[in-house]
Amino acid sequence: MNSYILDIQNLSKQYPSGHKALNDVSLQVERGKILALLGPNGAGKTTLISIVCGLVKPGPGSIQVDGLDVIRDYREVRKKIGLVPQELSVSMFETVWDTVTLSRGMFGKPADPVYLESLLRELSLWDKRKSKIMTLSGGMKRRVLIAKALSHQPDILFLDEPTAGVDVELRRDMWGLIRRLRDNGVTIILTTHYIEEAEEMADRIGVINKGELILVEEKNTLMTRLGSKNLILELAEPIQQIPEALAPYGLTLSKDGAQLVYTYDSHAGHEISVLLRALQEQGIEYRDLHTRQSSLEDIFVNLVAEGV
Ligand SMILES: Nc1ncnc2c1ncn2[C@@H]1O[C@H](COP(=O)(O)OP(=O)(O)OP(=O)(O)O)[C@@H](O)[C@H]1O
Numbered sequence: 001m002n003s004y005i006l007d008i009q010n011l012s013k014q015y016p017s018g019h020k021a022l023n024d025v026s027l028q029v030e031r032g033k034i035l036a037l038l039g040p041n042g043a044g045k046t047t048l049i050s051i052v053c054g055l056v057k058p059g060p061g062s063i064q065v066d067g068l069d070v071i072r073d074y075r076e077v078r079k080k081i082g083l084v085p086q087e088l089s090v091s092m093f094e095t096v097w098d099t100v101t102l103s104r105g106m107f108g109k110p111a112d113p114v115y116l117e118s119l120l121r122e123l124s125l126w127d128k129r130k131s132k133i134m135t136l137s138g139g140m141k142r143r144v145l146i147a148k149a150l151s152h153q154p155d156i157l158f159l160d161e162p163t164a165g166v167d168v169e170l171r172r173d174m175w176g177l178i179r180r181l182r183d184n185g186v187t188i189i190l191t192t193h194y195i196e197e198a199e200e201m202a203d204r205i206g207v208i209n210k211g212e213l214i215l216v217e218e219k220n221t222l223m224t225r226l227g228s229k230n231l232i233l234e235l236a237e238p239i240q241q242i243p244e245a246l247a248p249y250g251l252t253l254s255k256d257g258a259q260l261v262y263t264y265d266s267h268a269g270h271e272i273s274v275l276l277r278a279l280q281e282q283g284i285e286y287r288d289l290h291t292r293q294s295s296l297e298d299i300f301v302n303l304v305a306e307g308v
Contacts (some may be wrong), residue, residue, distance in 0.1 A: 003030070003031075003032045004028045004029060004031075004064075005029055005030070005065065005066055005155060005156050005187045006027070006028065006029040006052065006063075006064070006065055006156065006187070006189070007062075007063070007064045008025060008026055008027040008028070008048075008052070008061065008062070008063050008064075009026050009061055009062045009063075010024050010026055010060065010061040010062070011024070011025045011026070011048075011051070011059065011060070011061030011062070011063060012024055012025070012060050013051060013056070013058060013059040013063055013211075014058045014059055015042075015049055021044045021047040021211050022044045022047055022048060022051075022059070022211045022212055023211040023212050024208075024212070025044075025048065025061070025208075025211075025212070025213045026168070026213070027205075027213060027216060027306075029156075029187060029189065029207060031155075031185070031187050032182060032185050032186070032187055033068055033182070033187060033188070033203040033204055034178065034179075034182050034187075034188040034189075034190070034201055034202050034203050034204070035187075035188070035189045035190075035191070035202060035203070035204045035205070035206060035216075036190055036191075036192055036197065036198035036202035036205050036206070037049075037189065037191045037192070037199060037206045037207075037208055038191075038192060038193070038196065038198050038203075038205060038207050038208070039191075039207060039208035039298060039304075040193065040194065040208055040209065040304060041193070042209040043209050043210065043211070044208050044210075044211040044212075045160070045191035046086065046160055046191065047221065048208070049083070049158045049160055049189065049191060051063065051070075052065065052070060052081070052158070053078075053081055053083045053158060054070060054074055054077070054078055055083075058070070058071070065077045065080055065081065065085050065258055066080055066155060066156075067158065068080075077178040078107065078111075079107050079108065079152060079154070080154055080155045080156060081154050081155075081156050081157075081158065082149035082150050082151075082152070082154035082156070082157040082158070083149055083157075083158045083160070084145050084146050084149045084157070084158065084159045084160065084162060084237060085145065085160055086160045086161050086164065088141055088145065089145070090145065090148060091131050091133065092132065092133050092134035093132055093133075094132065094133060094282040095129065095130055095131060095133070096120065096125055096129045096131060096133065096136075096144055096147070097120075097129040097130065097132075098147055099122055099133065099144060099147075100116050100119065100120065100144075100147050101113075101151075103148045103151040103152065103306075104116065104151040106152075106153045106237075107151075107152035109151075109152045109153065115153065119147055119150055119151065119216075120147060121122060122177065122180075123143045123146060123147050123177065124140065124143065124173070125140070125143050125144065125147055128140060128166065128177065132289060138165075138166075139166055139167065139170045142166060142170070143170075143280075146159075146162075146174070146177070146305070150250075151249075151299050154186070154190075155185075155186065155187060156186065156187040156189065157186055157187070157188050157189070158189050158190070159178070159188065159189070159190040159191070160190075160191050161192060161193070162174055162178075162190055162192070163192070163194065163197060164174075164193075164194075170199075174201060174292055175197075175201055178190070178201060179201070182203075182274070188293050195297040195300050196297070198219070199219070199297075202217065202219050203219060204216060204217065204218055204219060204220050205217060205222055206219075207247060207303055209303075209304050209306070214303060215303065224293055228263055228264065228265055229262050229263070229264055229265075229291050229292065229293055230261050230262065230264075230291065230292045231261070231262040231263075231264065231272060231275075231289075231290075231291050232259060232260075232261050232262075232289065232291070232292065233259065233260040233261075233262070233279070233289045234258065234259055234286055234287050234288040234289065235257070235258050235259065235260060235284065235285070235286050235287070236285040236286060236287045237285065238256060238257035238258045239253065239257050239284060240257060241253065242260070243282045243284075243285075245278065245281070245282060246275075246278060246279070246282060249262060249275055249278070250262075250263065260279075260284075262275055
């Protein structure tokens, strides 16, 4: 068994319009993980997954899914993949049950009503199985897209902006479902602009900007490596301005003068004791202090701004 379920090497893509949507992207994804591809609008996320799913013609480079080449072994590869696209792509006049049954058949899988029933129940669609898709709410239609993508029991599931425009409840449900799929061994690759979605869900995070994969890392490593921390000091007495002697620490003072904030690298903890001593020397007393880890959002904004 190939150790990576997805192995992309040096993939580029230029659209006929001349726009270069991907530039020398290499990405390996381990089995049974959730990878979130994060990037601003137009970064190339949809292009990347559309190429892997065989919907967009690749440019130079190679892509293997479970050791199979996406072009040479197209049919086999397609069976291993489920895709939940951004846009609705189901026949409105079909019933939910017919859609998932036909979709499974299209991938050459034998009928399995027991599996399909469990899938529809999991997605709270069982009661709607006889309903025509056009009669369902937007959230329900989205669940149908997921059911369709999972109808042939793929090993790898792509979700393009799975929770764009869905309500909080459905978003929670989807996150729960995605985790359960991962726990059952399905590899999940999702694209999102919602940083909190990546923070909440992903085992690994890839950041795409202007067609380049600028980073792929374990979420926890990324947050520790790039995350800075804030030390927030609640002052016993408000101050008007930061004393000159404290300038080297780059502190910020809140408008009401009651809070000092110090931003530091999480590896350099010893700086704090130096700062606290300096405050004491300046006769500044504090009644409380706490720290805040920077969020993935702070990290992401910095990365994209720097175009690392
Ligand atoms: N068929 C096409 N022909 C020409 N350019 C295209 C085509 N499809 C996409 N592009 C361009 O390629 C770039 C990447 O688009 P893509 O949809 O992959 O980005 P994305 O990261 O998924 O963005 P979003 O988050 O907005 O969906 C964009 O500038 C887009 O305009």
